[in-house]
Amino acid sequence: MRRWLYLLPVAVFALMAAGFYIGLSRDPEVLPSPLIDEPAPQFDLPPLPGSNKGLSTADLKGGVSLVNVFASWCVPCREEHKALSAFAALKRVPVYGIDYKDKPKAAADWLTELGNPYTQIGADDGQVGIAWGVYGVPETFLVDGAGRIRYKHVGPLSQADIDKTILPLIARFGQ
């Protein structure tokens, strides 16, 4: 009688296994950003000491750019610094920095020590970070020529991230 009913537990198990497989293979540290394909937030940040140009929304228009949120107190930022510097040296697109919740002096020292890959840097006390939806540095955004955020990377950028994700995206949005 109703043999197929015996298959029901197996079917339920298969469904749950599939759900867990998809759900658990996602990185829980990376949250989807609602800002993708939205215009970059309005902001105007002052420069770090030793520079006279800060960073504002207007700087992001006119071509694809990378916006990297970093801080001298952030250990993974040190980790991504090499790959980011190598990328900046290619001079494909400008790399803008948002120095997040940092002491200006500490940031300037950090850049002197490691080298400065950034075209322009704005110093943020935390409020611009919220506008960008930043919850953990380092975070990197790809902004297209119209000033729209097209991609967000959470965590340190590796050379592989740049080669496999960032460069193809620049080619795609580069027109």
Added chain:
Amino acid sequence: MRVWLFALLLLAALAPVPAHAVRPDEVLPDPALEARTRDIGKELRCLVCRNQSVDDSDADLAHDIRALVRQRLTAGDSNAQVIAYIRSRYGDYVLLKPPFQLDTWLLWGGPAVILLLGIGGIGRYLRRQARKAAAPPLSDDERQRLAQMLDDKAEP
């Protein structure tokens, strides 16, 4: 007398005091606005500690979000406007209570669906049991035999 006073003091010292993440220097002078800040903070997730609310959390980001909430409330925003702004930056995940929408219907409707399935199952089971318990009606043959037996009994 002095012993009692000492005991009382000791008890007072042991009384649990809630630890507040909100720093004294960040509180607004207007108690109504401050109360609204606290209410909003309780609804928002701190994205650094994930399972704490912005109101509870001691993280720097939570502190900054509280500062933003205070600034917006002071500027005249409603609670809903403030929450909508923060949601537009961080996504639905920032809300501690997930909204009811297309991708969360299973989350909200799941318990009701399971309850309905359970009620349906129990109903089916009970109906089947009742059908089993009810004896089938007598056939003509059986009725005749029964009448005969009764007649036999009636005669001494």
